[in-house]
Amino acid sequence: DKIPFYFADPHAPWQRGTNENINRLLREYFPKADDLTGYSKDYINTCIEKLNKRPRKCVGWKTPYELFFGKVLRLI
Template sequence: APWQRGTDENTNGLLREYFPKTEDMNSCTKDYIETCMEKLNKCPRKCLGWKTPYELFFSKALRLI
């Protein structure tokens, strides 16, 4: 059930901001997709202890705190 997969459903909501259901994905350019991917991967997430997916995957800090 969707309410049991909070992180997945939240991520789907974030993706829908850039790629609405009414839009055809085939019309998106590679540059647009890469820009959206970079924005999403560099956005802090509560479930990751306010780190970004980028920070965890590449073991690099993006902030000076």
């Protein structure tokens, strides 16, 4: 019944590697100081789609899209 969980220490980004990597990827589309209300919904959806279809090393080079929907995007 009990599920173990983990809280990273404050100011310790090395303990949240995957999270920090995703933040870095987001910064390619949305600079840190930018207000997101200045972006169109279409642009945000395009960025989300690109990120969700980008292979990730931490999941065996599969994409988040492939893992969530169970569909293979690559022919290799």
